[in-house]
Amino acid sequence: MESTFKIGIVGIGDISDVYFANLARYRDIVEVVACAGRRLDKAEAVAARHGVPRAYPDAQALLDDPEIDIVLNLAVPAAHAEINLAALEAGKHVYTEKPLAASYEESRRIIELARQKGLYVGSAPDTFLGGRLQTCRKLIDDGTLGDIVGASAFVVSHGHEWFHPNPDFFYQAGGGPLLDIGPYYVTALLSLLGPVRRCSAMASRAFDTRIIESEPRRGESIDVEVDTHITGNLEFASGAIGTLLTSFDVWDSELPRLEIYGTKGTLCLPDIDPTDGPNLFGGKVLLRTRDNYRWKGMPRQQPLSDWEEVPCEHPFTSTSHADNSRGIGLVDMALAIGEGREERASGRMALHAMELMEGLLTSAREHCFLELATDFERPAPLPVDFLQRG
Ligand SMILES: NC(=O)c1ccc[n+]([C@@H]2O[C@H](COP(=O)([O-])OP(=O)(O)OC[C@H]3O[C@@H](n4cnc5c(N)ncnc54)[C@H](O)[C@@H]3O)[C@@H](O)[C@H]2O)c1
Incomplete structure (x- = not known):
């Protein structure tokens, strides 16, 4: 790979520390260069704590940073769609915490916009890569x-x-x-x-x-x-x-x-x-x-x-909530962009998951079966030596 992907993190609450820590292990692939929440002083404190060069007062200021390739969206679910869509409009790839958006319709718009713009959208959870x-x-x-x-x-x-x-x-x-x-x-x-x-x-x-x-x-x-x-x-x-x-x-x-x-x-x-x-x-x-x-x-x-x-031969086996491998889906997405393949924690699978989950809630409300319209390919298995350093 010729250069590292520059990451901007939007949303710096409870789950963000584990992402900052994990992504720092793969600095040759992804480098966090900026973060933003809803207050500049908090963003500055978080950036200083994690050695991140730039802090912004809000999401839009981070999206205006031309150096950022991928926006990592760790805001609350109700803000996911707005931030994901704005990031794509700004020409950035997106990796978002789950769910992709708070509704199937918003999720569909995100995947459609990414398709139109030729940008990647990946989504947590990446625990299935564990x-x-x-x-x-x-x-x-x-x-x-x-x-x-x-x-x-x-x-x-x-x-x-x-x-x-x-x-x-x-x-x-x-x-x-x-x-x-x-x-x-x-x-x-x-x-x-x-x-x-x-x-x-x-x-x-x-x-x-x-x-x-x-x-x-x-x-x-x-x-x-x-x-x-x-x-x-x-x-x-x-x-x-x-x-x-x-x-x-x-x-x-x-x-x-x-x-x-x-x-x-x-x-x-x-x-x-x-x-x-x-x-x-x-x-x-x-x-x-x-x-x-x-x-x-x-x-x-x-x-x-x-x-x-059954003995586990695959990497990423933490059972701790505080210290785990969250973010390997994003690292895989960065590699996928470089290799021109689909990311494993794919936006298409997340869209299908969202259609299914909303479908379940609709079925419960309307007392009916729901047929799903979206589709996806099962993500490729993860090689046993994925991201393992010698
Ligand atoms: N906390 C967990 O244990 C956990 C675990 C896995 C996944 N997640 C997911 O991570 C995401 C964040 O969860 P959390 O627990 O860190 O939430 P949190 O409330 O602790 O933090 C959310 C952060 O997003 C910021 N934010 C909200 N709206 C924003 C906006 N419009 N622009 C910029 N920043 C905005 C808030 O200021 C805050 O810093 C959610 O999607 C959640 O489902 C959380």
């Missing part, structure tokens, strides 16, 4: 599971007001469990099984207000504007059938995080550690095939310890 889901991908691709029959993904908790300092946006348009944490699980399924053809769902909201449990706003009440308990059915174009449960209304659960069912075996990504979900990069991959299957009666046949644990 060692755990790439191990699953290899097992699916090499036929270990046989034909895929179905899949289940479950992510339930009692909401993000327990850890986030400003949890309001999780209960506003673009938030809720389906659009906030759901993208990790939906993207995991899409990246493994390909596009969905039809979906249906039911949804509800147990609480109209939530009390903030985290500092510094502990005790404050926030309004809930979105559904917070959603169960969905997905019919993949391959014929596989998926079940999805996302909720902020559940005190606890022993469901696994994700399972894939094939004619020759099951893959189970269990919830052994509380942070052990497909919203992180690593974690155990358990396999059950005819070879280690013993009928022991219903409902639970064999203990988890009886499953075969």
